[in-house]
Amino acid sequence: DGGITQSPKYLFRKEGQNVTLSCEQNLNHDAMYWYRQDPGQGLRLIYYSQIVNDFQKGDIAEGYSVSREKKESFPLTVTSAQKNPTAFYLCASSTGAHSYEQYFGPGTRLTVT
Amino acid sequence: KNQVEQSPQSLIILEGKNCTLQCNYTVSPFSNLRWYKQDTGRGPVSLTIMTFSENTKSNGRYTATLDADTKQSSLHITASQLSDSASYICVVTGGGSQGNLIFGKGTKLSVKP
Numbered sequence: 001d002g003g004i005t006q007s008p009k010y011l012f013r014k015e016g017q018n019v020t021l022s023c024e025q026n027l028n029h030d031a032m033y034w035y036r037q038d039p040g041q042g043l044r045l046i047y048y049s050q051i052v053n054d055f056q057k058g059d060i061a062e063g064y065s066v067s068r069e070k071k072e073s074f075p076l077t078v079t080s081a082q083k084n085p086t087a088f089y090l091c092a093s094s095t096g097a098h099s100y101e102q103y104f105g106p107g108t109r110l111t112v113t
Numbered sequence: 114k115n116q117v118e119q120s121p122q123s124l125i126i127l128e129g130k131n132c133t134l135q136c137n138y139t140v141s142p143f144s145n146l147r148w149y150k151q152d153t154g155r156g157p158v159s160l161t162i163m164t165f166s167e168n169t170k171s172n173g174r175y176t177a178t179l180d181a182d183t184k185q186s187s188l189h190i191t192a193s194q195l196s197d198s199a200s201y202i203c204v205v206t207g208g209g210s211q212g213n214l215i216f217g218k219g220t221k222l223s224v225k226p
Contacts, residue, residue: 004156006156040218041218042117042202042215042216042217042218042219043157043202043216044216045214088154090156090157092156101147101159101162102159102214103159104149104156104157104158105156106155106156107154107155107156109154
């Protein structure tokens with residue numbers, strides 16, 4: 001999993017609660033990304049950040065929020081506004097823009113009941 | 114519309130046999146194409162990355178081909194092993210400064226003894 005850690009591996013929450021997923025990298029990469037993966041679906045981009053203190057919405061940003069206060073860290077908060085939060089969440093990083101190879105973390109499986 | 118289509122959706126083969134996975138894309142402009150291997154419940158791991166001018170690239174028993182004219186790629190696995198059981202994801206990066214990544218839904222390969 002190449003220097004990217006996500007915690008926890010499994011996360012359970014009650015509906016209506018916000019939850020924050022951790023992503024840390026020690027690869028000295030500038031860019032970091034959050035994806036969501038659902039069964040039978042391709043990965044979908046939630047948010048990405050190309051530099052500290054800056055981030056952009058991806059294709060499915062509604063109901064999610066992020067911060068990038070440090071180069072190494074890119075936490076994702078799943079808010080109660082997200083209609084279907086149960087999914088497998090993957091964090092990735094790359095040296096530069098989207099065209100550079102992305103390295104993925106091990107993922108966090110979030111279950112909301 | 115930029116799309117990446119993979120076939121078959123799933124595949125079962127016997128250990129030691131070869132197999133070929135297909136990826137067709139309509140992404141334009143094109144920057145590069147990557148194949149990732151994703152074990153169940155884990156993050157994707159890069160197998161190969163090819164640019165427009167590359168036709169073939171190998172990584173051990175994995176050989177990827179790219180035909181940029183027909184916008185097709187294949188991943189050939191030789192002498193399959195039980196550990197090859199995984200999902201294989203084709204990812205195409207579009208050109209431009211943002212380099213949008215388009216993910217296929219993956220092919221789920223099961224290698225049986």
